[in-house]
Amino acid sequence: YGCHARVASAQRLERGEVDMPSGKQLLVAVFYNTKDKAPGREQRVEGVNDYLAEYDTPETVQGYARAIRLLGHEVELVHGDERIVEELEKMRQKHGRPVDIVWTTCEGYRGESREAQIPAILEMIGMPYIFGKVLCMSLTLDKAMTKRVFAFHGLPTPRFQEISSPLQKIDPTLKLPLFIKPNSEGTGMGITTKSLCRTMEDSQKHVEHLLEAYQGSVLVEEYVDGEDITCGLVGNLGPDGNTDNIHVFPLSQVDYNEMKKTVPQLVNEIPEHFYSRNIKALTLKDFRTLCPAPQPKEVEDEIKRLTVEVFRVTHCLDGCRVDFRLDHNNKPTVIEVNAIPGLSDESDLSVCAYAEHWTLDELIQEIFLSTCARYNILPHKTRDPNFPTKK
16 A cells, blocks of 8 residues: 555656646645634533634645645635635636636535535536545545444444434443544544543433534444554545555554653543543644554554545545554554544644655645646656655
8 A cells, every 4th residue: 555655746746757737837726714714603512612623723724835835836825615616716817717726625614514515616616626525525524424334344443323312312232431422523522531431321411412512413432442543645546446546654643651741731531541632632742642653563554454445435535544443452443534634733644744754745745746646637657666755
């Protein structure tokens, strides 16, 4: 799966080995949703204050633009809302030519399939864009529906139940303890020390709390008591499903033992060994991870294989990140997939890339160039399998 070779399009472009079509720059629109532009969201439950967690910061958005400009392209930033078609037309009039491609990490501000809204509009007008198509974005935001796809394809994932009403009772056949979180939120939203429930009574109470707080269905799943592992990739499957142009990064394992020393204020959360919102919000200064993860080769290989299979069955494109837990036999179980992986300097996928000495700019560029190759916007050369990981 390309673990020992680099998808080197960005470096080839910088070295002049790939020419722009007809020597022209691409005109790129960067669509974004940021915390500062998000509409207000009613705080329904006291103490729940993570409603804006999944949106980018202005600094992260500027990072996308910087990385693409370093490839020689022209970039404009556009707030991703219902006016995007109008904004694309303004760019066409300003530059005298249409936008070539859209970089979008828009999470959407409202609606059940909010991550699919911008892609749906772009599909309708025939505009190329990065990451998964409409079906992928609708599916992967819904954790329960994604787990049903995993189960259909025989991919290991904890037994679960989706609950949409406080009148609905938890399936008594689910084995305690249970792990409970919002079904359609990202970035660790709604995951706290109370997410791990050891009795049915506590589980039912926490389900009702999350239904009220996030106004969406709740995922209840059997808790897997093991290490937190994440694995990410960039690139795309070939027409016949081959993995020649996919690069899988080293595994990253959350180091809870070390964080007991670096973040004593969270010591009450760390003993449970799960990735809460408070831990996910830590900066690189305090967050501790082991990357590459200290796992046996057979475990590493299986996680990388599963990452590619998750990418395949959920129809992800250009890149993704898959989260795992190891069970008591050290067997990986798939928790969820992130079809729009975080790409700030402190995101999990970025940490995986750093382990191979990639910069954040290179990671962003590789995703962008994978999209361009997929749409045949830029000439594409098959990568050299002997091209080494950058040192």
